[in-house]
Structure formats: C-alpha cells, structure tokens
Amino acid sequence: MLLFLNIAQLILYIGALGLAGQGLLYILAGHDRDTNLFYQLIGMVNKPWTLIARFISPKQILDRQVPFVAFCIVGVLYIAVTLAKIEHCITIGMAACQ
Template identity: 35%
Template sequence: MLLFVTSIKLIAEIALCALAGRFLLGVLAGGRREQNFFYQLLTALTRPFTTGMRAITPRRVVDRYIPLLAFVALVWIWLFALIEKVQLCRAAPMQSLCQ
C-alpha cells in the first residue's frame, strides 16, 4: 500500500512540475509558445491530466481554465497522498519508503 501511495504522490509531483513549467514557459514565450519545442514537450506531458479534467468538467467550463483546474486537482491528490503516506509511515516506520 505504501508503494502505491508513494507512486501516486510521485506522479502528482511530476505533473504539477510540468504544469507549472508549462505556465511559466507560456508566460515567457508569449504568443509564440506553440512553436517552442519545450512548451510542446510539457504540453505532451500534461495532456493526460488536462484531457482527464476536460472529461469530468461540464462543457460550460472554458478550455482556457482546464490546466488550472487540473493543477488544483493534482494539488489535492498530492496532499491526500502525503497525508496517507505519513499515516502509513507512522504505523510501520521501518519500511524503506518511509525514509
């Protein structure tokens, strides 16, 4: 169970960093961000999370806000995984993933 929770936390961390990097690079690149190779790479990394968020949100939500909603959802997933990991590590502190 600890391995599963740690894996979920790691995936959320990677996705959060990719979404934050995509936002910052989009701000720096401006209107030419779609031609930027690294922006395209970060978009490809975050596509599963943004398409998943698009699937669960109503159509009234503008596509522009989907990455922000995905970011907020991933922060909540990360927090819940962190809390669960702390609880599991307190129950069995000698496991290798608790260090």
C-alpha cells in the first residue's frame, strides 16, 4: 500500500511541476510560446492532465483556462494522497514507513 501511495504521489508531483513550469513559460515566452520547444515538450507531458481537466470541467471553461483547472485538480489529488499516506503511516507505525 505504501508503494502505491508513493508512486501516486510521485506521478502527481511530476504533473504539478510540469503544469507550474508550463504556466511560468506561458508568462515568460509571450506570444511566441507556441513555437517554443520547451513549452511544447512540457505541453506533451501535461497532456493527460489537461485532457482529464477538459473532460471534468464544464463547457464554460475556456481552453486557455484548462491548464489552471488541471493544476488545481492535481493539487487537490496530491493533498489527498499525502493525507492518505500520513494516515497509513500512522496506522502501520512510523518505523515501518521509512
């Protein structure tokens, strides 16, 4: 169970960092961001999260707002997995959780 929680936490952490990096490049690259190689690479890494966010979010959410929605979803899931990991570690004992 602990291994599953660690893997889920790592996947969510990578997604959150990718979405934050894409948001930072969105600001820094300006209008030329669509031709920026790093922006495109991070966009490919974030594609699963943005697809999930587009599927969950209502149609009133614009396409340019979907990465922010995905970041919020990943953040909430990361907090949930972290709390589940803490609860699991308290249940089995802190010595077994290392």
